[in-house]
Amino acid sequence: MTAITPQERDPERVNIFMDGVFAFGLGLDLALTEGLAVGAELDEDRVGALKAADEVGKATTAALNLLARRPRSVREVRDRLHQKGYDPSTIDAAVTKLEGWRYVDDTDFARYWVENRATHKPRGRRLLEQELRQKGIERELVRETLDEAELDEHTAALDLGRAKLRSYAGLEPPVARRRLASFLARRGYGFDVAKPVLEQLLGEGSTDEDDIDPR
Numbered sequence: 001m002t003a004i005t006p007q008e009r010d011p012e013r014v015n016i017f018m019d020g021v022f023a024f025g026l027g028l029d030l031a032l033t034e035g036l037a038v039g040a041e042l043d044e045d046r047v048g049a050l051k052a053a054d055e056v057g058k059a060t061t062a063a064l065n066l067l068a069r070r071p072r073s074v075r076e077v078r079d080r081l082h083q084k085g086y087d088p089s090t091i092d093a094a095v096t097k098l099e100g101w102r103y104v105d106d107t108d109f110a111r112y113w114v115e116n117r118a119t120h121k122p123r124g125r126r127l128l129e130q131e132l133r134q135k136g137i138e139r140e141l142v143r144e145t146l147d148e149a150e151l152d153e154h155t156a157a158l159d160l161g162r163a164k165l166r167s168y169a170g171l172e173p174p175v176a177r178r179r180l181a182s183f184l185a186r187r188g189y190g191f192d193v194a195k196p197v198l199e200q201l202l203g204e205g206s207t208d209e210d211d212i213d214p215r
Contacts, residue, residue, distance in 0.1 A: 001040045004031065018042065026050060027057045052090070059086045059094035064103065073109045074099070075136025110137050110145040118149070122156040127188020153193045157184055161197050177202050 003017035007025060014031050016023050026036075030053055042050075062084055063077050072080075074095060081091045098104045110132055117123055117131075125146055132142045164183050168176040177198060184194040
């Protein structure tokens with residue numbers, strides 16, 4: 001190794017030169033951790049290991065940047081790293097690091113998701129289950145999280161329905177009932193929740209499961 005120079009565009013990375021020729025780039029932290037110094041001998045295996053470790057470092061940094069915006073499930077992190085072109089072994093190593101640091105944890109993520117939805121975008125258990133499963137959360141963990149949350153679906157659906165009903169002013173009662181039923185269904189509330197909410201807001205009426213269409 002004949003030279004180690006800082007990269008112009010990224011001071012957190014260095015260029016490694018071997019026999020006077022640029023060989024590869026490395027994260028500065030990795031170079032320091034590995035004790036690289038001018039004059040050191042690097043064989044092919046060592047170079048390969050350094051490059052692989054550098055890829056893991058870059059993937060980990062990319063994941064941390066993603067997690068800075070909001071918590072993510074393990075699948076979300078894996079999918080995003082895959083989209084960025086990292087190979088499976090690099091992704092595995094990066095995710096293992098993140099899990100060790102507790103930056104990704106599906107149990108914590110599931111709780112965050114349910115709490116965030118309850119605060120900002122209330123929805124029924126059925127839709128929450130669907131969303132969490134789409135994010136790669138195991139079915140049993142989804143059920144445990146929702147049971148733990150003790151969702152008050154009736155109150156949430158009632159508040160949503162009351163707010164939505166204002167936009168139906170002027171509609172015939174049967175039309176308003178059908179539209180509100182469909183709205184609640186799209187928010188993940190089942191017939192057992194939607195029917196009493198509709199009756200509370202619109203009075204007794206003929207509401208059957210066919211009226212509650214999630215489309």
